[in-house]
Amino acid sequence: xxxxxxxxxxxxxxxxxxxxxxxxxxxxxxxxxxxxxxxxxxxxxxxxxxxxxxxxxxxxxxxxxxxxxxxxxxxxxxxxxxxxxxxxxxxxxxxxxxxxxxxxxxxxxxxxxxxxxxxxxxxxxxxxxxxxxxxxxxxxxxxxxxxxxxxxxxxxxxxxxxxxxxxxxxxxxxxxxxxxxxxxxxxxxxxxxxxxxxxxxxxxxxxxxxxxxxxxxxxxxxxxxxxxxxxxxxxxxxxxxxxxxxxxx
Amino acid sequence: xxxxxxxxxxxxxxxxxxxxxxxxxxxxxxxxxxxxxxxxxxxxxxxxxxxxxxxxxxxxxxxxxxxxxxxxxxxxxxxxxxxxxxxxxxxxxxxxxxxxxxxxxxxxxxxxxxxxxxxxxxxxxxxxxxxxxxxxxxxxxxxxxxxxxxxxxxxxxxxxxxxxxxxxxxxxxxxxxxxxxxxxxxxxxxxxxxxxxxxxxxxxxxxxxxxxxxxxxxxxxxxxxxxxxxxxxxxxxxxxxxxxxxxxxxxxxxxxxxxxxxxxxxxxxxxxxxxxxxxxxxxxxxxxxxxxxxxxxxxxxxxxx
Numbered sequence: 001x002x003x004x005x006x007x008x009x010x011x012x013x014x015x016x017x018x019x020x021x022x023x024x025x026x027x028x029x030x031x032x033x034x035x036x037x038x039x040x041x042x043x044x045x046x047x048x049x050x051x052x053x054x055x056x057x058x059x060x061x062x063x064x065x066x067x068x069x070x071x072x073x074x075x076x077x078x079x080x081x082x083x084x085x086x087x088x089x090x091x092x093x094x095x096x097x098x099x100x101x102x103x104x105x106x107x108x109x110x111x112x113x114x115x116x117x118x119x120x121x122x123x124x125x126x127x128x129x130x131x132x133x134x135x136x137x138x139x140x141x142x143x144x145x146x147x148x149x150x151x152x153x154x155x156x157x158x159x160x161x162x163x164x165x166x167x168x169x170x171x172x173x174x175x176x177x178x179x180x181x182x183x184x185x186x187x188x189x190x191x192x193x194x195x196x197x198x199x200x201x202x203x204x205x206x207x208x209x210x211x212x213x214x215x216x217x218x219x220x221x222x223x224x225x226x227x228x229x230x231x232x233x234x235x236x237x238x239x240x241x242x243x244x245x246x247x248x249x
Numbered sequence: 250x251x252x253x254x255x256x257x258x259x260x261x262x263x264x265x266x267x268x269x270x271x272x273x274x275x276x277x278x279x280x281x282x283x284x285x286x287x288x289x290x291x292x293x294x295x296x297x298x299x300x301x302x303x304x305x306x307x308x309x310x311x312x313x314x315x316x317x318x319x320x321x322x323x324x325x326x327x328x329x330x331x332x333x334x335x336x337x338x339x340x341x342x343x344x345x346x347x348x349x350x351x352x353x354x355x356x357x358x359x360x361x362x363x364x365x366x367x368x369x370x371x372x373x374x375x376x377x378x379x380x381x382x383x384x385x386x387x388x389x390x391x392x393x394x395x396x397x398x399x400x401x402x403x404x405x406x407x408x409x410x411x412x413x414x415x416x417x418x419x420x421x422x423x424x425x426x427x428x429x430x431x432x433x434x435x436x437x438x439x440x441x442x443x444x445x446x447x448x449x450x451x452x453x454x455x456x457x458x459x460x461x462x463x464x465x466x467x468x469x470x471x472x473x474x475x476x477x478x479x480x481x482x483x484x485x486x487x488x489x490x491x492x493x494x495x496x497x498x499x500x501x502x503x504x505x506x507x508x509x510x511x512x513x514x515x516x517x518x519x520x521x522x523x524x525x526x527x528x529x530x531x532x533x534x535x536x537x538x539x540x541x542x543x544x545x546x547x548x549x550x551x552x553x554x
Binding site for chain 2: 003004006007010011013014015016080084085086087088089090091092093094095096245247248249
């Protein structure tokens with residue numbers, strides 16, 4: 001399995017998707033920094049805290065930017081064997097088809113976690129610069145580390161909800177279908193993130209869970225977790241099943 | 250005889266279309282078996298089934314004497330393959346692509362990568378990403394990937410596609426050497442019949458999904474008919490002379506050329522008759538049917554599309 005992960009990582013060498021995904025993960029901290037600057041010049045008396053920055057970062061990362069980036073890297077990882085026509089070269093090596101899919105999901109997990117850390121680090125650095133120039137209340141590393149744990153939990157939950165995109169990438173053999181689907185899902189998240197009903201929508205339920213907002217929605221936590229697990233399992237199963245049975249024409 | 254590849258009533262259907270129809274292929278150990286057929290004959294699908302890229306609808310495949318689904322990792326480590334145009338990761342170099350395949354195979358030594366790149370003449374292209382390769386270079390890398398682990402069986406689908414004449418000649422010599430010196434069994438398909446004729450030990454011909462012929466090349470040469478070809482100024486007059494003076498009826502006419510299959514007659518005598526009757530004979534050749542003629546006869550002309 002280590003060999004499979006090593007090979008998946010080797011495949012990313014010189015790949016444009018890696019720096020692009022890092023830029024995508026940095027979009028949230030950059031947006032937060034711009035918003036903080038804009039507010040500072042409009043309302044100079046307002047004092048920001050590190051908590052505020054990370055709170056907003058969590059919202060943007062989980063419901064908007066990072067979920068789109070995760071969908072893009074999922075689609076890239078699972079469709080490139082088709083777009084670059086490599087399956088007929090690597091499958092007869094031989095590699096078990098299930099092993100190849102597991103290797104991809106593990107790489108996707110590592111990549112997702114790395115991007116989450118990039119978002120957290122970006123927020124910390126830009127907050128640090130803001131703190132040095134304008135002053136930021138509660139700028140403590142302990143607070144930042146608490147938010148790191150929350151973001152990592154968010155990263156794991158987001159990883160669970162992106163498995164359907166892997167199936168879509170495999171089925172459509174390209175990036176377009178999963179990317180359009182992810183745009184639709186993000187619009188759904190934007191519409192539901194302020195509503196109690198969002199607890200039943202897997203892509204906002206993950207945010208509610210990390211944010212601790214489930215109680216206020218009136219829906220049981222177990223129901224939200226069950227929905228996330230159901231979507232995740234369906235995505236994983238469809239990806240494995242389709243790839244295992246597929247004829248390479 | 251020990252067969253390295255043996256299929257029994259192998260069938261592949263996509264919906265109602267049968268692309269491989271009950272084929273029984275027998276590839277003996279250490280031989281070069283060439284699978285011929287027009288586009289869409291089912292050659293690639295048959296090869297894909299052997300490599301587990303496509304699941305057969307019915308029938309069995311035996312590789313090295315065992316069922317192809319048993320002990321997969323051990324069995325397929327002994328096989329190298331190219332299916333159509335080889336696919337590699339565009340952002341990686343030739344070396345990195347081979348390193349990746351070696352790693353997946355559990356092969357960590359780099360000597361074999363250097364050696365295989367040298368064999369196909371890509372040793373100086375180590376820094377160029379695959380996306381910058383020409384078609385011929387891609388094909389060469391495909392061959393390098395197929396041979397890097399010194400397999401006992403090579404399954405090669407159109408391996409010389411896109412190669413220049415020198416490249417074709419080099420690969421032909423290399424495949425012959427692999428078979429004759431190292432005893433590698435080679436199962437190959439190609440559209441370049443003249444090349445196949447020079448290296449193959451056995452020819453299999455597929456047409457519309459069926460294997461219609463499986464013949465040893467020695468046997469094929471025995472079957473090949475010889476003929477004398479005359480290029481004359483007036484073919485109609487020449488035909489009359491052949492029929493009336495020589496009692497020859499076994500001939501074919503192609504433009505100004507007449508192919509006389511009845512070789513019991515002396516070509517000098519026929520030539521003398523033509524000349525004495527005022528015909529201008531510009532060329533006389535003693536020929537033998539080649540693989541292309543055999544192939545055209547077998548599947549009804551048109552050559553391989």
